[in-house]
Amino acid sequence: MKIRTKLPIVFTAPTMAALAVLAFVPTIDAINIALQNRDLSNPDSLYVGFANFRALIDDPRFLNSVSVSVAWEILTVAATMLVAVPLAILLFETTPPAVRNGLCVLFIVPALLPRVSAAFVWRFAFHPLFGLAVYPLRLITGQPIDLLANPHTAMFTVAIVDVWQWGLLFAVIVVKLLETLPRQPFEAAKLDHARTWEIYAYIAIPMLQAPLISLVFVKMVESLRAFDLIYVMTRGGPGIATETLDMYAFSQGFIESGRISYASSMAVLMMAATTIAFTVLWRWARRWRET
């Protein structure tokens, strides 16, 4: 259909202009603030060049938060996929369609909950004295166990909640993807006496390679913003054992010292890292689609 109309301009231009303002004003200002020595309590500020970035390199707490973020990223992405794919296969193999659809609705529930709610539900369940989740441990050992106050277990405990929300949601997505696959390759493999796990390892999962990889990307981005969960469950503690980058930037810029310029330099680094990663992934995904 060929119509001469200004509709595309009328419909896109105002929205894109608004989005551009909303997105670029904060990002450019983030860079601007990062180059100053601005303090929340003091409106006067000077340009100090890259002093904030130089200070970051020598800040052990910043380096700690980078390694905590990397550990969190690897732990939650891996755990989410390791829960989602096997659970989806089990759902697909062992439950009749009606039950499966019901369970799929149920498994979406945790992801719909506000992260604050999910964090409180589990903080309550992990309470050392009367938490339901640690009750069996309490029975066996006879003493209260505070998983969130122990630097060795705190991150794993928070990660459980993250996987509770995302692993189950992804399991539902993978089930729906399995349902769209054609049946013939499966039946052919069964005739050849392939075992169930072989069918999935060599046929189903390779067929779903592209969507599974995009799920990994989605989770990588999502794991970067686990702030709410960590804020409610541990506040970065015990000590700085679960202090991720965004948690540290928040406490530098907001709670402890109001060093907004210093926090902003961290924000700029995070933005640069995600923008580069995203651009590379986008190019890569497009090539994937075209082949």
Next chain:
Amino acid sequence: MARNVSKTIGRGVVAIAALLVIIPLFWTLLSAFKNRVDIVTPTPMLFFTPTLDNVLYVLERESVRAGLINSIIVSGCSVLIGAIFGLPCAYAVARYPMRVADDIQFFVLSLRFLPPVAIAIPLIVIWLDVGLYDSRIALIVTYSLLTLSTTIWLAIPAFKRVPQEIEEAAFVDGYGPYAIFFLIALPAAAKSLIGAIVFSFVLVWNEFLIALMLTTSDAKTLPIVASEMTQLGRDVPWGILNASVILLSLPPLLFLGVLSSFLSSALKTRKQG
């Protein structure tokens, strides 16, 4: 025989996963109706005398009411802005050949990838300078970035799924391009579009970090108020906290049906398209 055994084990694992969803939520619901003495027990109590105290306390608190009103206004307005400006934009990208269509999609999706803390920190300074810090307007404008990008991203495939022949037939019948959008495309894609809009609502209703950093008292949203319940006294008032968790979680859960069928249809057509 072996096949049956492994099937039973598989079902067992699935059942455990289901229980892991149900039990914590059910326990939270129960504890919202428990007196303090029934919560603070070394052995978990399943049977107890229920009380409405926690729920009433939460509903009667001034901060909760203010937070509820703020949350409703802020998410309502930003979702509306996202729909009014996002849907036409998505339609134009989906239907009209534009040289920049790909760039628009890239830009919109990249916004979803920006770390919220990176936006929130400069916005503290910007809103302080303009004098709108801790106001609903500041939050609505900031959230519009989220709702616009989400709505556009999800609505593009929804419009593409509308069969082009319907719109061509309408064109032959003398409909103009704008009439085709409002009278044909919008109603035809309505179901998926509602899913997209609801999704953007859940996103801003649940949003925490930006609200935490951009509000201090007047414009606090419900998640912030709920997170502050732990600071009520020396002991964490778990009954009250559980009641506020329930209140906070109800709106997104109301849309469980809409979102779950949105997810199914989005994934189904993905394969054919």
